[in-house]
Amino acid sequence: xxxxxxxxxxxxxxxxxxxxxxxxxxxxxxxxxxxxxxxxxxxxxxxxxxxxxxxxxxxxxxxxxxxxxxxxxxxxxxxxxxxxxxxxxxxxxxxxxxxxxxxxxxxxxxxxxxxxxxxxxxxxxxxxxxxxxxxxxxxxxxxxxxxxxxxxxxxxxxxxxxxxxxxxxxxxxxxxxxxxxxxxxxxxxxxxxxxxxxxxxxxxxxxxxxxxxxxxxxxxxxxxxxxxxxxxxxxxxxxxxxxxxxxxxxxxxxxxxxxxxxxxxxxxxxxxxxxxxxx
Numbered sequence: 473x474x475x476x477x478x479x480x481x482x483x484x485x486x487x488x489x490x491x492x493x494x495x496x497x498x499x500x501x502x503x504x505x506x507x508x509x510x511x512x513x514x515x516x517x518x519x520x521x522x523x524x525x526x527x528x529x530x531x532x533x534x535x536x537x538x539x540x541x542x543x544x545x546x547x548x549x550x551x552x553x554x555x556x557x558x559x560x561x562x563x564x565x566x567x568x569x570x571x572x573x574x575x576x577x578x579x580x581x582x583x584x585x586x587x588x589x590x591x592x593x594x595x596x597x598x599x600x601x602x603x604x605x606x607x608x609x610x611x612x613x614x615x616x617x618x619x620x621x622x623x624x625x626x627x628x629x630x631x632x633x634x635x636x637x638x639x640x641x642x643x644x645x646x647x648x649x650x651x652x653x654x655x656x657x658x659x660x661x662x663x664x665x666x667x668x669x670x671x672x673x674x675x676x677x678x679x680x681x682x683x684x685x686x687x688x689x690x691x692x693x694x695x696x697x698x699x700x701x702x703x704x705x706x707x708x709x710x711x712x713x714x715x716x717x718x719x720x721x722x723x724x725x726x727x728x729x730x731x732x733x734x735x736x737x738x739x740x741x742x743x744x745x746x747x748x749x750x751x
Contacts, residue, residue: 476735479508479533479744480550480664480687480715483517490720492520495731500530502732506741508552508715510535512607513568515556533741534751537664538650539568541641542674545634547663549650550687550713553748554659561657568644575642576606582638583611583631590614608632609719609727624727647674648681655682658750662713665690667697675701679708684747689714689734711743712736 478499483492490498492509499507507530509521518534525532535552554561576595583590590611598610612627621627631638645653651661662685666675675686686705688698705712714736719727745751 475505477506481718506531508533510537540647540650541644547647550662551654551659552744553751554657555750558657578640660747667693685711688712691729
């Protein structure tokens with residue numbers, strides 16, 4: 473059987489409900505030989521993840537998912553094998569988390585304007601552990617509990633997603649700056665889920681700026697996306713990655729996709745490590 477690798481997953485240090493150990497144990501149960509831990513704008517879970525991976529026999533690919541904005545739309549850039557002890561890099565991540573916090577407050581204010589009674593304190597109470605981010609999924613949980621929406625999908629479609637009534641996006645770094653940030657920390661910059669953006673010209677622009685890989689296999693990339701961006705990666709000699717974008721569970725349901733939904737091979741892991749300048 474071919475070794476299976478999921479290069480895009482999140483722990484409780486981001487916005488999930490699983491501890492670091494539980495995520496890695498689940499990866500092992502799913503038959504994964506390696507797992508990328510790529511929390512949003514934080515590497516707080518990685519020291520523990522690396523230790524737990526050794527204990528459980530699952531190779532951990534250290535990563536991060538950087539939030540950026542292009543023409544008012546979220547663009548996420550994955551960074552693999554970054555130097556997680558680089559003080560300058562860690563300082564930049566802290567700044568990005570502050571933007572995330574400001575965005576949450578802006579969304580809540582907009583929901584209030586729409587007549588929805590929701591507070592910052594209610595949302596922050598959803599945080600499972602001291603280390604970690606508060607994000608839109610937490611806001612969605614509160615909306616579900618109040619009966620405003622029936623599901624996580626409805627919360628994003630109606631209020632929190634790009635076309636939602638309460639969507640806001642404060643100024644953030646550009647995807648080019650995210651690429652530079654990752655590479656300056658010795659990491660490999662890979663564009664996450666390009667199918668969500670529907671902007672092939674932007675992808676080519678980022679390749680010209682030094683993007684090193686594209687996430688080809690992802691739950692939000694359809695067959696046409698996989699073909700388009702796979703051919704683009706081949707054309708420019710970029711690494712092609714795959715990942716589930718696992719975010720734990722919400723209301724007893726897997727949020728996004730389960731570990732192992734989209735996988736690649738150990739050869740991809742080895743290639744990423746070779747490209748990095750810090751591991």
